[in-house]
Amino acid sequence: MEGRSASVWICLLGAGLALALSVMTSKALPRPPRLLGCVFLNRANVTCRWEAGGASATRYTLQIQRIPGAVALTTNTPLKTFTCTTSDTSCTADLARSSVRFTFCVTITAHGLSSNTSSDRRCQPGRIEMMLPPATLNSVKPVNGTPQCLHVIWSRTLSEFSVSDTEIKNGSLNSQIEVTEEGQLDSQVTNVTVKDYSFPVCLLRPGTLYAVRLCHRYRGPESPWSPWSNAQQGRTAEDVPSAAPAFWRQVTQTDRNGWRLTSLLWKALPHVLANGRLLFYNLTCQTESSAILNDQGTCRDLHPTRTSCTFLLPAERCSCALSASNSAGTSPQAQIWLLGASETEPPSPRQLTARPLDDNSVNVSWTAPANRSVSGYVLEYFAVREKDGSVLHWERLNSSQTTFVITEGVKPMERYAVSVKALYSERWAGKNRTLHIYTRQAVPSAGPVVEVQQITGGRLELSWSPVPVELLRGFIRNYTLHYTAAKQPHRSVFVRGNVQHYTLEGLSPGNYDIFMQAITDAGTGAAGPIANVHIGSEEISKMMYVVLSLMVTGSLALALMACLAQKKIKRKLCQFVPDPSNSSLVHWIPKTTSQSMKQPWEPERPQIANSEVILFCENEPLNYDLDQITENFIICNQTYSSLLDSSGFRVPQSVQMSKKLFSRGPLRKPFTTDLSPSPILYSSVIFSHTLKNPAAPLLSPSPHQSCDCRHVSDVTLLLGGGSAASPKHQSSTPFSVVHSVSPSTAVHPQPADVHSPKHIFPQSLCSSGLSLQPDTFIHPHLSSLLPPLFVDLSYCPAECDNHTSPAVC
Template identity: 30%
Template sequence: MLRLFSTDDISVLAQNVLGTSESDTLCLDPMDAVKLEHPVISRVQGDSANSHCLIIHWALDINLGMMCELGYRARHGQAWRQVLVLVNDWLREQSLCQLSGGTEYRVRLRCTILGSMGHWSDWSPESSGQTSESPPVGIPDVWWHFENSDQDGKKYIRLFWKELKQSEVNGRIRGYRVSHRWEAQSSHTELTLCNTTNRTCRIPAPTGSGNICITAYNRAGESPAAELGLKTLHHRAFALLSPSVSITPINEHSLQIKWSAPRAPVTGYVVEWFEISEGVTCDINWKKESADSISSVLQENIKPMKRYAISIHPLHSKGLGIPVSTEAYSKQGAPLIGPEVSGDHIWESKAEVIWEEIPINKRQGFIRNYTIFYSDKTGPIRYIVSNALERRYTLTGLLADTDYQVQVMATTDAGGTNGSVMNLTTKKSEDGDMGTILASLCTLFLFLMSLQLLMCFIRRNVMTGNLWPKIPDPANSSLSSWIPETRHQDCKCSEGAPDSIVSSFTLLERGSDKNTAFAIKSMHLVGEEKMTSMNDDGKRPSDGECLHCLSETPACLVHTLYHNVSGGSQYASVLHYKGQKTPPPFFLRSDSTQALLHDLTPSPKPFENPWFSKSAENDSELSQDISLSDVIVGEEAIWKNFPLLWGLVSEHSGDTMVTPTASFH
């Protein structure tokens, strides 16, 4: 045991079986070699009178002048700071100032005897304490975007701001407030637009003058406001930067971007970047650079094998310039999946394959090209390299009716990944060529049909004449207006004669098995013939009435049927009325469409009238011409009822009457 405040001689004696040895004597003052025990911190608390100070309470059982060293750091800080403290009495309380308000600190303490060459004691266990809060002293760093609403069509402003530095918070931030402050001379009061704990806010774009103000607040008060002038916000963007921008990866978590300085003066730049992802909304990262900067290092939220959209916004005193944008990876990798391939069109000797685009989240780099591998079961594997812009390719030179396997590989700067395998079979024949031939034939057929229809339309009169020949209309004949000199009044009919006289003319009939020039129908056939006749009271006479004159009164109307074809069809009827002075012949057209002359037989001569026919036994005799003089047997009154026949009779008899000729139109 050494005694303090005295001098002692100290030596060391060493002894073994071989002998004893003693060291030199050392004169030692115990105060120069003593090491005190470490102090104990009992409490750390904030100073209510000063928000930037801490009061530390500690204890050490020694009544000597001591020199202590006080170490402190913020709770989330790494570096320790030391402060020397002189202790001349028993008071074990020490104030630590020049700290941030509302901040938690870690504190430790060690001591040594004042004025001695002794050693420092060990550090005391750490204790924590927090200073009193005070209003934040930092100004929020703000950025914004204009947005248009799809629902109401109004314009909105999306505001972004960064957290204050820890030394500027002076406590714990409780929230952020966005307000519209009018100019000082205005009578309008400040209007709060948004109050949130987030670091972004979307507000309707205010109109008029004034500023948009953003402040951070804690329990002690608000920070100074970041102001955005409304006139500056609404100023139209203009081009300032050159479009040349280069990006260089520094490591997996940082990128360096460089740009050319614009000719026009600027007040600064805002560099903005965010991760490009399908179906996921990513936060926007941004930082401000000074006006003389031409590069920036991006380190916040940068991950390898993720694509980022990067934009540089020049700031001007009157507004915001048009940004220059690009995309980049800090590190690229091979795609996580390959393209899904499918066959679009397959022919005999070629096939078109298409493949799906790889999602951005799984590309892990820029797709530089695609490689198409294909082969049959026996042949070698062939490949074709396609550029990255096309996602379809037509394979040519394939064998007909052959199975092929097709696979597509997507390649980035770091490597490639194969996609799925597709099996396809080429066709036996070119359906496309057959389809083209059929289409050509159909087109040619339609063209010819159209041409034929056009020709038929142009020559419709000729076609109509050939297909539907015109049948002469007796109503248009010159005989319709010809009146013979001897009229029908000469015919004196008996009292039983009908009021109307009807002459029925039908086509001449030439039998196939008998050579009969003329035939008079029997009474039975005459009764069955459809005739169109009318009497004075509008009634059609019966067959018996029509035959009355033929059977009983020879001077009256003789009904005969004039046939030329088998089956006999009625052609026309001529009507006139008894007692009419100049009865114009009236022709009723038949419904028959049969030609007047079915068989081209020679017409009779003017002096001939084939009228009677004999039995089949006398066909050879009846085939010769019959003279009108042989027919007329003295019954001139009968023939006067038939003007045409009467004219022939008169000409044959040598009279001066001129025989009329009929013409049809």
């Protein structure tokens, strides 16, 4: 056991001694630096980089020895040494015009506080790490027949470029070319194979100007790239344009004949499609029947800088074609078609929405039309302005694209109209769907200008014009109308944004200051100009006068309406009756007279010289005398000179109405022939003449006459023996009472007979409109002298027309 424990202690002691020796050795021998690489410049200098060794190193020394050749290595000839000292990890040593074709040995020594350490020595030809000087680029030219290539020519300085022509031809150079397209910031670097002092560079765009630079390195990646050569510009050869311009149209005006002033729009071909410098555009339009339109308006001689022109197109279907030309040829044609002026456009896209992304971009999206296949879309947008027109921006999109981000020409606080149209079969364009949008709204920079339309008492009518859209800077939601007067509190009202007039009522006299402000989603804008309005006390008085005048006028109007209503009723009851005295029978003289007839039971009564037909309406008490009757009765203003019955019996012209009675009536109203409102009629008829000619021609009633004579009562007939022309002739005449006489019994003409009432009361008595108001009555004194005669006139087939001559009635 004791032997084992002794051996363990010996092992532990040995391990400790080994550890102590290693620590002492590491402190005594620091880690040397490690060479990373060098760059040799022919007949100039060499720059080497290394990795630092121990942390105690304070400075480094770079030592480069030039080995003249293999023979010199075996002799004791001293070597040419180049050195440099630095505290950094890189250093440049001068080679004293030594060529890089020599072999160079490189050593790096680190100097510490207590000791120095050196890196391993490395020896190799200088050309392995040689950096070639920049090449000289002489020219860059197009290649005929190959518009995608440029021909590059370069050169070198032999004393500085230590690569022989043989080595160049053998491919000892690695080369790169840098190509920058005109107008582009990014450059394209491409590896090229250079075996001569000229070589082609291809895969370029035709007709494009490029700036070209060149660089080389010797053989492999150990050699660094030379600096870029000088730049040279060269343009590739032009090629025929590879695509047609984007083409669109906008109908701006249509005349009465359907001719349309159309703006034709296109976009300049980009360089990638133009394949050269455009010289001009070609535009032609024709009708659907292939008739070429020669009146091209402003579309002649289109300069390559033009992107629009106007063309007058007819009302029928037509199309226009556009192409671009350069020195190599003409592009394919772009075509648009227009429907006839009277044709209906196909439907528009659905659900158009626009959402601002920031101050200068808007995301627009839509949905394709339902149940219709489209070939593409056209998106249009422009800034809405009032003073001057704005540029129409448009994009033609394919059928699968239903969203687009607008970035060109969009500014904040400016209103834009955005619309989308669908294209059908690559030809017809549908209706557009439009909306307005702001990328960012702000408060209006001006307020509306208030104008006073009318001042009526305390009522003030105002109007205003919308603020110009350039000053709105947002969507108007409301207006605030402010008005105030001296010694009165400030007042304001809100008005909807779509209203342009407002009325303030109940204003007291005074001087008012009125102005308005517009309100957008961003807030309330600036105040508009102040309008000063004076409302005086006289305006209130005038208002009162106007109100009173209106009240009086209304009362008069109501009274007039009542009178007109009463007049209409009277016309219904006392209708117009034609006057037989104005007929052609006025001058007829009967040849025969009827004999006076007297009933034995009747006393003698004085004769009445002239016959009078008295028509009046009864609405008074029955205690009037004859004078009162003529003074107060409402007389139906008609005069009769002749009457006829249905059997042809003629009542002579001497039967007349008393002019005295007619002229003294308080009201004189014409009658109409409609007697339906009068269920009971009363008439007083007085005859005095001699029937002389029973066979006189009959006076037939007019076929246009009609009336409804229900009852006639209290009719008194007095037949006098005298002539109508001799009022002094008198004779007593008896009376007969006749009951229920029907016109149906009048079949043949018969002599005058007092027992035949149909002769005494002819049908014309009814057909001539002989009627009174329902309130007609017989004065008691007159009725006592005239025995009653009852006649049933229920059936009166004849009709009366107010426009017919009285002789007919």
